[in-house]
Amino acid sequence: MMAAICAAVAALGIALSLANIAVMAKGMTGASTYAELQGHVFEMIVTGTDFGAAWAVRLVALLLCVAIALFARRQPTMQFGVLAVAGGVALSTLAWGGHGAMDDGGRRYVHLASDIAHLMAAGAWVGALLAFVLLSRPSATPGKVALLSRTSNGFAQVGTIVVATLTITGAVNYWLIVGPALPDLSLTSYGGLLVSKLALFATMLALAAANRFHLSPQLERAVRTGDHAVAVRTLRRSLMFETSAATLILALVASLGILSPSGM
Structure with a gap:
């Protein structure tokens, strides 16, 4: 059950992360609607800002959590070890969206x-x-x-x-x-x-x-x-x-x- 919960929470984290970068892109460009956002804006954020780099690392870590939770059930020790490390990495990237990133x-x-x-x-x-x-x-x-x-x-x-x-x-x-x-x-x-x-x-x-x-x-x-x-x-x-x-x-x-x- 814990693995299923981890997969569900990681999937929710991915969805929220995608929404987060869309909100960030809209705020940076001043676009009135999300439909106005173009691909190069997201590329600029991911490749040109610390926030974007942290976002990319978080997305990879959460995707790894989903994959490990779903497909490594026969190796529970390894499964939960990877989930703990990947989850910790994903969690730590949130620091780049807080007050510390402004110093x-x-x-x-x-x-x-x-x-x-x-x-x-x-x-x-x-x-x-x-x-x-x-x-x-x-x-x-x-x-x-x-x-x-x-x-x-x-x-x-x-x-x-x-x-x-x-x-x-x-x-x-x-x-x-x-x-x-x-x-x-x-x-x-x-x-x-x-x-x-x-x-x-x-x-x-x-x-x-x-x-x-x-x-x-x-x-x-x-x-x-x-x-x-x-x-x-x-x-x-x-x-x-x-x-x-x-x-x-x-x-x-x-x-x-x-x-x-x-x-x-």
């Missing part, structure tokens, strides 16, 4: 590196949440419940690295984008949306801590006794709340990416 010199490289690390850590967290939610389905077999118990307890070290990376790179990005200025906290401003994002991030941290120190050990004990239905249901509820918070964060990040912090 110059050494500051640009620091900002892009911070953005990429932030994206990779966020992708690892959201990807792990999706896997845990799938493993905690009410129809999950005892084998999958045991796997959920092992992985949820074993995710602690990786989770710590993910949280530390998100915190450090988030602070670096804030400094590079805004600096020491105090933000305007009105609801629709850059600062207001950023505070909302941080509140949701804190909520995810609280839920993750509850999972790590209470619900996952509770599930481990329940697996040993063979009566794990309640523990799985409780953990799944927490995971669903955490996934909902992550989804809202992604929506806020999409909004923050097109807002100018100068309005703060």
Whole structure:
């Protein structure tokens, strides 16, 4: 099932990437309709801009994800290894569509590196949440419940690295984008949306801590006794709340990416 989900998500990513470059081309040329766009405009973007080069790399990586997910099912270890690497490459290219791409010199490289690390850590967290939610389905077999118990307890070290990376790179990005200025906290401003994002991030941290120190050990004990239905249901509820918070964060990040912090 995970391979099918990866293929579907990668296909969606391809469709969104094609729409993205069309929007970019329309904005760069000032065309009133998409029908006015000509092939040389897209060629110029892909071959003449960093955004276009990153877009091309992302498209190739997503196409590889679709191909591997569909045609490498007999080699699951290799399949998921390639999916992880190609997915990470595709995710990292989004940095060239954010604020970091607007910097110059050494500051640009620091900002892009911070953005990429932030994206990779966020992708690892959201990807792990999706896997845990799938493993905690009410129809999950005892084998999958045991796997959920092992992985949820074993995710602690990786989770710590993910949280530390998100915190450090988030602070670096804030400094590079805004600096020491105090933000305007009105609801629709850059600062207001950023505070909302941080509140949701804190909520995810609280839920993750509850999972790590209470619900996952509770599930481990329940697996040993063979009566794990309640523990799985409780953990799944927490995971669903955490996934909902992550989804809202992604929506806020999409909004923050097109807002100018100068309005703060």
